[in-house]
Amino acid sequence: MPICPPPPETSGSGGRAWIFHGLALGAAAAAAAAAYLYRRPRGFRSLAVGIIPARYASSRFEGKPLALILGKPMIQRTWERVMLASSLDHVVVATDDEKIAECCRGFGADVIMTSVSCQNGSERCCEALQKLRKHYDIVVNIQGDEPLIEPEIIDGVVMALQRAPDAVFSTAATALKPEDAFDTNRVKCVVDNQGYAIYFSRGLIPFNKSGKVNPHFPYLLHLGISGFDSKFLKIYPQLAPTPLQLEEDLEQLKVLENGYKMKVIKVDHDAHGVDAPEDVEKIEALMRARNIQ
Numbered sequence: 001m002p003i004c005p006p007p008p009e010t011s012g013s014g015g016r017a018w019i020f021h022g023l024a025l026g027a028a029a030a031a032a033a034a035a036y037l038y039r040r041p042r043g044f045r046s047l048a049v050g051i052i053p054a055r056y057a058s059s060r061f062e063g064k065p066l067a068l069i070l071g072k073p074m075i076q077r078t079w080e081r082v083m084l085a086s087s088l089d090h091v092v093v094a095t096d097d098e099k100i101a102e103c104c105r106g107f108g109a110d111v112i113m114t115s116v117s118c119q120n121g122s123e124r125c126c127e128a129l130q131k132l133r134k135h136y137d138i139v140v141n142i143q144g145d146e147p148l149i150e151p152e153i154i155d156g157v158v159m160a161l162q163r164a165p166d167a168v169f170s171t172a173a174t175a176l177k178p179e180d181a182f183d184t185n186r187v188k189c190v191v192d193n194q195g196y197a198i199y200f201s202r203g204l205i206p207f208n209k210s211g212k213v214n215p216h217f218p219y220l221l222h223l224g225i226s227g228f229d230s231k232f233l234k235i236y237p238q239l240a241p242t243p244l245q246l247e248e249d250l251e252q253l254k255v256l257e258n259g260y261k262m263k264v265i266k267v268d269h270d271a272h273g274v275d276a277p278e279d280v281e282k283i284e285a286l287m288r289a290r291n292i293q
């Protein structure tokens with residue numbers, strides 16, 4: 001892998017400069033910044049495609065992408081958010097299911113049919129990329145179960161790969177809520193002082209000597225969005241599973257265990273993933289409270 005100088009600072013100074021505040025930016029400022037960035041002559045890794053993998057079968061929530069959230073299918077809500085990202089040249093839904101495909105075409109999405117045998121989202125993205133038959137430098141895998149994903153987070157993940165040529169993978173993390181510290185479904189991560197991932201775990205990392213959550217430590221919660229260098233995505237599913245990946249059941253550890261670099265952007269994001277049918281009501285209550293239609 002090439003050794004590259006530290007990536008240019010995004011703004012401000014010092015070690016905090018790489019921190020990307022998704023919500024704090026404000027829509028107008030974000031739009032202005034994005035318009036500036038993407039009207040420039042095309043540079044390194046400039047072509048990006050967003051892929052939303054969606055499968056019908058799910059152990060915890062059958063037919064999840066079609067579940068209605070305040071009257072609109074969840075996959076449509078996710079797609080509408082993704083379409084607002086200014087860094088993407090193309091957005092597609094990748095699915096193995098005709099019902100999902102039909103629904104998506106109905107609201108105007110591009111759909112790529114992928115095989116039922118895809119084991120996970122990145123395998124589905126990899127297959128979809130091959131079927132697109134067009135070159136992209138960056139592929140963003142947006143999980144369809146975060147209908148409130150901010151487009152600024154997607155843009156941040158794309159920019160991270162454009163600014164860190166030595167990274168092949170990028171992702172996002174946000175502040176961990178203390179009540180999620182020992183929840184093994186909430187993945188924690190630690191990064192170095194330039195924002196490169198050191199490790200991901202289902203356990204609490206770092207682990208305080210006291211055995212308790214340190215209320216003063218800025219723990220990070222990993223969010224389910226990944227940006228891939230497209231050349232890396234093509235080999236990624238073929239890399240053999242690695243010991244830490246298997247032990248934690250965390251796919252992204254395979255990237256680190258093979259010695260590749262991964263950039264993590266920090267964002268302000270209130271995670272509201274929909275994993276089980278009972279999560280639908282929770283997210284609807286939150287949307288009503290925030291007046292989201």
Ligand SMILES: *[C@@H]1O[C@H](CO)[C@@H](O)[C@H](O)[C@H]1NC(C)=O
Pocket residue numbers: 208209210213214215216
């Ligand atoms: C552990 O957490 C406590 C607060 O709960 C903090 O005072 C301390 O500095 C942390 N680190 C160590 C090594 O104890």
Ligand SMILES: *[C@@H]1O[C@H](CO)[C@@H](O)[C@H](O)[C@H]1NC(C)=O
Pocket residue numbers: 119120122123236237238239240241251254
């Ligand atoms: C997807 O899952 C399969 C089987 O669990 C695993 O072998 C493969 O490494 C995973 N894909 C990636 C990209 O990690």
